[in-house]
Amino acid sequence: MDLVPSDDQLSIAEAAAELLSAVAPTASLARRRDDSVAISDSAWGSIAEAGLLGIGLPDRVGGADAGMQEETMLFREVGRQLAPGPLLSTVLAAHIALDSGDEALAAEFAAGSLRAGTARSLQHTDHDAAAVLNGELMLWDSTGSTWLVVVTADGAGLVQTDQLLPLRPERSIDPGTRLGSAFANDVPLSHWTPGDTTCIRALVLVAAQLVGIAEACRDAAVTHAKTREQFGRPIGVNQAIKHACVDMTVAAEQARAQLFFAAASCDGDLPDARFQAHAARVIAANAARDNAAKNIQIHGGMGFTMEFEGHLHVVRTETLGQQFGTNEASLEAVLTTGAPQ
Amino acid sequence: MDVDFSNEQQAFRDEVRTWLAENAPREARPHGGTEMREHDLAWQHTQSKAGWAGISWPKEYGGRGGSVLEQLIWFEEYGRAGLPTMDSCFVGLSHAGPTLMACAREDQKEFHLPPILAGDVIWCQGFSEPGSGSDLASLSVRGEVDGDDIVVNGQKIWTSYADLADWQELLVRTNRSGKKHDGITWLICDMRSPGITIRPIETIDGGTDFCEVFYDDVRIPRSNVVGEIDRGWGVAMSTLSFERGTAFTASQVKLARTVEDLIAATQDRVDARGRALVDDDGLRRRLATVRAEVASLRSLTYLMVSKSAKGAIPGPEGSIVKLYYSELQQKVARLGMDILGADSLKFIDAGHRGGWSGYFLHTFSSTIGGGTSEIQRNIIGDRVLGLPR
Ligand SMILES: Cc1cc2nc3c(=O)[nH]c(=O)nc-3n(C[C@H](O)[C@H](O)[C@H](O)COP(=O)(O)OP(=O)(O)OC[C@H]3O[C@@H](n4cnc5c(N)ncnc54)[C@H](O)[C@@H]3O)c2cc1C
Numbered sequence: 001m002d003l004v005p006s007d008d009q010l011s012i013a014e015a016a017a018e019l020l021s022a023v024a025p026t027a028s029l030a031r032r033r034d035d036s037v038a039i040s041d042s043a044w045g046s047i048a049e050a051g052l053l054g055i056g057l058p059d060r061v062g063g064a065d066a067g068m069q070e071e072t073m074l075f076r077e078v079g080r081q082l083a084p085g086p087l088l089s090t091v092l093a094a095h096i097a098l099d100s101g102d103e104a105l106a107a108e109f110a111a112g113s114l115r116a117g118t119a120r121s122l123q124h125t126d127h128d129a130a131a132v133l134n135g136e137l138m139l140w141d142s143t144g145s146t147w148l149v150v151v152t153a154d155g156a157g158l159v160q161t162d163q164l165l166p167l168r169p170e171r172s173i174d175p176g177t178r179l180g181s182a183f184a185n186d187v188p189l190s191h192w193t194p195g196d197t198t199c200i201r202a203l204v205l206v207a208a209q210l211v212g213i214a215e216a217c218r219d220a221a222v223t224h225a226k227t228r229e230q231f232g233r234p235i236g237v238n239q240a241i242k243h244a245c246v247d248m249t250v251a252a253e254q255a256r257a258q259l260f261f262a263a264a265s266c267d268g269d270l271p272d273a274r275f276q277a278h279a280a281r282v283i284a285a286n287a288a289r290d291n292a293a294k295n296i297q298i299h300g301g302m303g304f305t306m307e308f309e310g311h312l313h314v315v316r317t318e319t320l321g322q323q324f325g326t327n328e329a330s331l332e333a334v335l336t337t338g339a340p341q
Numbered sequence: 342m343d344v345d346f347s348n349e350q351q352a353f354r355d356e357v358r359t360w361l362a363e364n365a366p367r368e369a370r371p372h373g374g375t376e377m378r379e380h381d382l383a384w385q386h387t388q389s390k391a392g393w394a395g396i397s398w399p400k401e402y403g404g405r406g407g408s409v410l411e412q413l414i415w416f417e418e419y420g421r422a423g424l425p426t427m428d429s430c431f432v433g434l435s436h437a438g439p440t441l442m443a444c445a446r447e448d449q450k451e452f453h454l455p456p457i458l459a460g461d462v463i464w465c466q467g468f469s470e471p472g473s474g475s476d477l478a479s480l481s482v483r484g485e486v487d488g489d490d491i492v493v494n495g496q497k498i499w500t501s502y503a504d505l506a507d508w509q510e511l512l513v514r515t516n517r518s519g520k521k522h523d524g525i526t527w528l529i530c531d532m533r534s535p536g537i538t539i540r541p542i543e544t545i546d547g548g549t550d551f552c553e554v555f556y557d558d559v560r561i562p563r564s565n566v567v568g569e570i571d572r573g574w575g576v577a578m579s580t581l582s583f584e585r586g587t588a589f590t591a592s593q594v595k596l597a598r599t600v601e602d603l604i605a606a607t608q609d610r611v612d613a614r615g616r617a618l619v620d621d622d623g624l625r626r627r628l629a630t631v632r633a634e635v636a637s638l639r640s641l642t643y644l645m646v647s648k649s650a651k652g653a654i655p656g657p658e659g660s661i662v663k664l665y666y667s668e669l670q671q672k673v674a675r676l677g678m679d680i681l682g683a684d685s686l687k688f689i690d691a692g693h694r695g696g697w698s699g700y701f702l703h704t705f706s707s708t709i710g711g712g713t714s715e716i717q718r719n720i721i722g723d724r725v726l727g728l729p730r
Binding site for chain 1: 409626633648722730
């Protein structure tokens with residue numbers, strides 16, 4: 001038993017953080033606000049070239065042969081840096097392609113030459129009808145993406161974006177994510193793999209981003225509490241502020257620990273990995289939401305401005321929170337997947 | 342990262358589990374008085390004879406010298422067996438003993454440590470006073486050097502198990518001239534010394550473990566000073582890293598069991614309108630939340646223990662676990678009141694084997710004892726986050 005990330009894992013995080021802040025800094029989100037694609041081609045190219053999309057894929061499709069833990073280290077940084085665009089959905093698409101035996105397609109996703117956004121059906125779907133898309137759909141980063149992933153607890157598959165015409169772009173609350181809507185009429189998914197393997201991976205990697213967000217908010221709040229002065233002293237001397245920072249720390253630490261536990265349980269194929277992943281998702285979502293709100297509060301009026309990054313944590317948390325299954329669904333799963341071992 | 346235990350550790354776990362199943366006391370722990378003392382000491386004695394006492398104590402002091410992972414496993418199994426975690430041997434094993442190991446003279450260690458492990462003596466902690474709780478360093482019980490003795494006068498309060506104890510770790514003020522942290526002395530006090538009066542205080546959960554202790558010209562030999570006169574504050578703070586992150590493991594495992602019990606309790610219960618509790622969305626959300634939170638508490642402990650195993654010395658981060666655990670425990674206790682409904686009102690006892698309300702009332706202490714939650718937040722804010730004071 002060892003929950004401390006290895007040096008190799010830490011260096012993945014470090015390299016990812018450095019690259020993401022160089023090619024897709026948070027400030028770039030506002031600049032690209034009116035662009036149809038959230039991430040620039042050059043940023044996407046650099047990320048793919050650095051091999052970040054293939055970390056958890058076998059080397060025969062161009063991956064680095066590492067596991068869910070290493071992907072977790074990457075996506076924690078993606079969350080912390082609020083990196084834009086369809087990074088997670090493209091990684092999931094590569095796994096779906098691989099699991100369904102289409103290694104050539106997996107290699108294209110891993111190399112970043114193809115991108116995949118996300119489609120989620122907004123209506124209730126019966127278990128046995130999950131492999132066919134019907135009704136109203138919400139799309140994440142479909143612009144610039146040839147493919148879309150559909151991830152459910154019953155299975156995961158792919159669909160080509162142009163099969164869903166007409167697409168309607170929607171104004172997104174998150175400038176790092178493009179939203180759209182579409183309507184599907186009996187569109188079968190390709191590369192369908194039944195079961196919740198992809199869903200579990202999605203949960204853990206969503207949790208990873210939410211943990212990164214919770215940590216970033218805590219760090220920003222603590223820095224502000226030390227430097228902003230009112231009544232002649234730093235605001236952090238006041239317990240109302242100090243203790244809020246502490247509660248943000250407890251939430252972030254708890255979420256990080258559970259995230260590592262879940263990732264290690266998945267890699268180790270433990271019988272309760274599914275429970276641990278849902279728990280990680282729930283705990284991380286609560287931490288991200290609470291910390292994002294406290295960060296804004298601690299920044300006062302400045303916290304309510306577009307110029308300040310705090311609102312980006314809020315909107316990314318919400319945007320991610322709907323993308324691959326909801327918090328409510330994970331809460332229910334925590335209760336129904338059986339007691340942790 | 343991995344969450345598996347090695348074959349060797351697994352074998353250790355099996356051994357612990359089997360031994361506990363065969364040897365743990367079968368009778369309910371008595372509520373107080375000498376029967377409780379006898380019960381706790383007998384159980385400690387049994388552990389000691391079988392070589393299980395002081396899992397985390399170094400070998401040179403008669404302990405098992407277990408690795409931090411063995412400590413973790415031992416405490417997990419101890420919690421799983423449902424054994425009480427804060428019995429009257431607790432202060433000796435987890436506070437006074439470790440303090441003596443860190444700061445006492447050889448002759449003091451030789452005299453005091455073996456009986457603690459063997460289950461021959463009970464220790465209590467005489468730190469808090471009526472005027473000094475969170476601000477412990479302001480304490481004012483007087484200790485005056487008089488020849489070979491230190492003469493103690495004043496009052497301590499909230500001393501758990503003082504009426505059952507043989508020895509006490511006692512903090513007194515021997516010097517008033519300097520800063521408040523200077524001038525405190527750590528004494529080994531024989532609880533049978535003339536001049537000591539002990540009065541039990543009843544607590545809201547029906548317990549009588551708490552006591553007031555009055556000192557009227559109590560003479561304590563100077564040779565019972567641990568460390569140096571006036572330097573007792575450092576001695577009192579020396580044990581913080583002893584548990585290496587495992588301090589709440591057994592309690593946390595018990596809490597996880599409690600949550601599972603509550604989930605099971607919803608299966609066959611109905612509300613006042615005859616609807617099955619298991620279908621109540623509000624309760625489902627709360628149960629799911631605490632189940633996930635209890636899991637993350639374990640993960641937090643595992644993360645701390647992993648760091649300890651790599652040689653990190655646990656610092657004030659331990660307060661994060663204490664803070665989180667104690668508030669979570671209260672949340673679970675409240676949820677239980679709602680699930681058990683009217684049944685929860687029948688007060689049975691604080692041991693919570695019989696009744697929920699005893700447990701519910703008991704949990705109010707967890708955010709006060711051992712440093713209040715507000716003080717834990719101050720510690721984390723100041724020392725972990727480096728926020729200005
Ligand atoms: C179950 C239990 C067992 C105990 N066993 C022992 C024992 O064996 N030996 C022993 O010596 N003591 C023992 N104690 C005492 C315990 O250590 C004290 O109760 C505790 O330190 C708080 O001190 P106090 O009761 O004087 O409260 P106070 O210090 O008066 O605190 C009252 C309230 O004010 C808050 N407060 C105080 N200072 C601050 C601050 N700076 N910032 C924000 N809020 C603040 C506190 O958090 C609390 O909410 C025990 C207590 C309990 C509940």
